[in-house]
Amino acid sequence: MLIKVNARNIRNDLVKKIEDISGQNVFDCYQCGNCSSGCPVVDYMDISPNQVLRLSQYGEIDEILNSETIWICSTCLQCSSRCPKGIDVAKIMEAFRTVNLRKGVGVVNPSQLDTTDAKQLPPILLVCAMRKMTG
């Protein structure tokens, strides 16, 4: 895929929005990759966490909003706890989810859930998933 880098796109309004919601500066990142190294679910992601930061620095926010990655992230905070620059990467992931959720875009639709194990499911599981992933 081609990224057209230009002055308008870098630090565009969507980047600012992500920074506002997360309270993080995406330009702090120097791409050591520690967030991805420690991520327990990175194998299921289409964009790794360090690439999320990198794309954000270019202003390529849409690509992240449409990615699997932000929904695979389970906020275990391993990335945030080890970032050498103190970036709370999990908060950035949450910001991307939030931008989608506020537009009504989510990946959990309560009416279409598989109910096979429904009785076994602990309440916290359902509430969690819906809070994080239902638009």
Add this chain to the structure above:
Amino acid sequence: MNAFEPKIVCFLCKWCTYAGADLAGTSRIKYPPNGVVIKTMCSSRIDPEHILYAFQQGSDGVFIGGCHPGDCHYQTGNYKTQRRVLLLKRMLKQMGINPERLKLEWISASEGNKFANTMIDFTEKIRNMGPVPKLSGKEDK
């Protein structure tokens, strides 16, 4: 009647801003002649009393140029200057002098352009503010 031409006293540290002003000269960058320079070893040599004296003697603006943070030839002189200037600006207000008439800028020996631009902007600003009020005079706008 002649338009108002402000008088400005410039204190420049020898190592950075004075050299920056020299560079503006060797690069032939033009700026207004209102500021006249007093050279000091370090911006931290400038006593708030000198600044007050300048205003009292009718200086419409006072400019101080020092080295960028971390570049001070004497390690921390510029930080001392910054603290003194911040405090003095608050006092100026109480004395009825617009604190904007006092300007501190970090200009390195390689920033001839910045020196000239600073002089242009500061002179223009002071020109718009009009003459400095007499100390003890009415409120300054």
Add this chain to the structure above:
Amino acid sequence: MKKIGVFICHCGVNIKDTVDVEYLTEKLADYKGVEHIENYMFMCSDPGQNLVKEAIQENKLDGVVIAACSPTLHESTFQNAIEEIGINKYQLEIANIREQCSWVHTSREEATRKAELIIKTAIEKLRLNQSLEPVTAPLTKRVLVIGGGIAGIQAALDIADGGYEVVLVEKKPSIGGHMIQLSETFPTLDCSQCILTPKMVQVGKHKNIKLYVNSQVAAVDGFAGNFTVTINRKAQYVDPDKCTLCGDCTDSCPVVTPCEYDEGLAWRRAIYVPFPQAIPATFTIDTENCLGFEPIACGECKKACEPGAINYDAKPQTFEEKIGAIIVATGYDLYPVENMAEYGYGKYPDVLNGLQFERILSATGPTGGEMLRPSDGKVPKEIVFVQCSGSRDPERHLSHCSRICCMYTLKHAKLYKHKVPDGQPYIFYIDIRSGGKRYDEFIQQAVSEDGVVYIRGKVAKIYQEGDKMIVHGMDTLTGKKMEICADMVVLAQGIVPSEGVHELVKTLKLGVDDVGFLIEAHPKLRPLESLQSGFYIAGAAQGPKDIPDTVSQASGAAAKILALFSHDEIYHEPIIAIVDEDKCSGCGICIGTCPYGARVLENGVAMVNDILCEGCGACISACPSGAAQQKNLTDQQINSMIKVILG
């Protein structure tokens, strides 16, 4: 009143075209104190200088103002000229009417008006200038070098070879520092001990070098050129003159303790030689681990020592040395990666730090140079190297780049491949910094020919499974997570100032940064000196450095001192602070503002130490009573300049 001469230069057309020099000559002739005024085409030329000199003699002038180009160009030219005819060089002022006037303004009328003000300020300042002489003090031509690593060794040898006495103080029982622990050195792969031991021997034998080992600097009094240094030496239980190095004492010692030289990978006795090539070559008793001799708990070594070199009654000693200049070369330590639980250092025996790996590579190391891992003595077939372990991590560890790790890690990988040709080294890196001479070539070759695999990413976690070390990392270039089952892991730990530096700098009153590295007088222009006059810096005490840079800096600091010693007295610029003792209230505010420690309270008066004062003026503007003044830039001078500008 002072008779002043004013000389206005045309500088060809450079000044004359914009500034009306004839008008100024006429106008300023009547200005207060001006005895003589003239203008000339090129004042800096020989005829121009002669014109100034003749005018001084003819009119018996006390001082001169040269209105010309910037003082950076010709101030010294004219100072020399007037000194030739017996006028003090501080009776000269330059009015900068070229760079700061004729070249930057267009209106002839305005430029002339401004030039007039500039010349008047120069006259006003000159009117109150005093004749000054450089500040001088006697100079003791002896040097103290603190730290016996490669930096201290190099500096000591250069100065000693230059003919001056050196006092070298080392905290440990031998000189050699960390360099003597290294196997081979990048990028040439020559053996560290082969190039260092001859220098150590030279230090031991040099007639101009006095060596104190097991010693520390306890106090430094006085000032640049005239320090009195107090050195504390631990008790010397083994007399080096009697000791024959037979080794019977070590053989009889029942104590076993981890060996520092081998970074804890081997053992030593409580009476020991730190390593075979130690200088001074003698035994030392490690009192912390010795069973003790007050009362004598064991006494085996003394019984075993035939020449009777062991004396349990020896006491610590204190020495005093007169010193003119001091070089601080205290080196570095590794950042304690025990702090990093996710890397398992200290928990897993096969996770090592860089210095431990050096010992395994070294022919004098615990494995005799064979590549064997500590846990089970097997040959590691795959090794993971982790760079930036603790470095570049402002959030949790060190914010700085430790600078040498990129190169030594690659050297490790290469040397490993030499020893285990079918072995596979992996290097996790964030960025590669290979700016030294032939450094990048060294890396390129390793990647294309030696089979070193570089992986761009930071390692998150290391743990043991069976006899393997599992390393979780990331290749940020492919965006893929990496898992490597390695036999051994080497952490390139960050570099921090050596232990004990914090106390030392308090004793020496030197500035350090937030990590504890010494601050140089100027980061670009005075990198070999401390801000404190008389102190010089060499090696990693200033910041992480490789061997070539350390040696360069050490020789540079030595050269600085040799230049200093080429004079019989120490002197510097007299534009410094001065105190009116009658006005000083002794409040001491100035003391806190002085970055050089030049202001001191004596009998209730804040005096100035002329040698230490650099003349910045910070204390003067801080002085609430106006007791402090700067020579030739007094408050009165500044105010009269302000007045004339606004006049």
Add this chain to the structure above:
Amino acid sequence: MNLPYYPGCTLKANARHFEDSAQKALAKLDCELEEMKDWVCCGTVFSMTTDDLMLQLASIRNLLRAENQGLKEIIVLCSMCYNTLKRSQDFITRDQENLDKVNKFMYMENLKYSGSIEIYHLLTILKDRITYDKIKEKVKTPLKKLKVGAFYGCLLVRPEEFAIDDFESPTIIENLLDVLGAESIDFPYKLECCGAYQTLTKQEVSIKRSYEILKSAHNSGCEAIITSCPLCAYNLDFLQKRIEEDFVEFVKLPVFYFTELMALALGEKWSGEWSKLHHVDPEQLLRDKHLI
């Protein structure tokens, strides 16, 4: 000693044995969990946005009610509730403006929340207030030769500022196990994520994660693992039958709440009711070790 207690939803549902065993164990230590009144769901996950106060409401409502009931602190067993309540409390008390706004949202409660409630996990109380020394005295049936791995997961140790112990190498649960006479096993995956709520949408993620954690525990010699998170317990316990289908060499491990083993060691009888809520049989191992 009475301990004001916030249970949370799951301890009244799938994790009833967690609550029951905790109460019984604490009774042996002369302590009682006193359930606070009118509690509601904690919100289960902390919202990490800077600008979404609504998502903090559920947590804060509980804290407000606790304050109104005259409590100074609440003790939490569930790791998720602990983490969410603790972080919401921190978020809301950092900024008076936020606290005021949240109070306005909750006008129905009549009283306002001042921000005074302290939140503790039971593990912290056991270590600091009841103390391990006292527990050691009360151990009746030491869990001899039972090799147990302590699984912390994410929420007890991250973020660092709310961790109940060192966030990279905690030992608080291991130390408790040792006090109970068991053999605690340190295994590399004890701080890893179990896949959490991915179970709902991408169960393969949770299966893989749980498999790796259980394998790591097994390879390190664990015969069982303990947790204090009902979501971890669900993934690690319930999903084992799925893991078995995907990974042939997989060895099942029983998963306990730490309170179950604590109750057992303190002399409480193992309850068949607890076993019913387990998915992997817990009794065989306990029988093998002559603990029941």
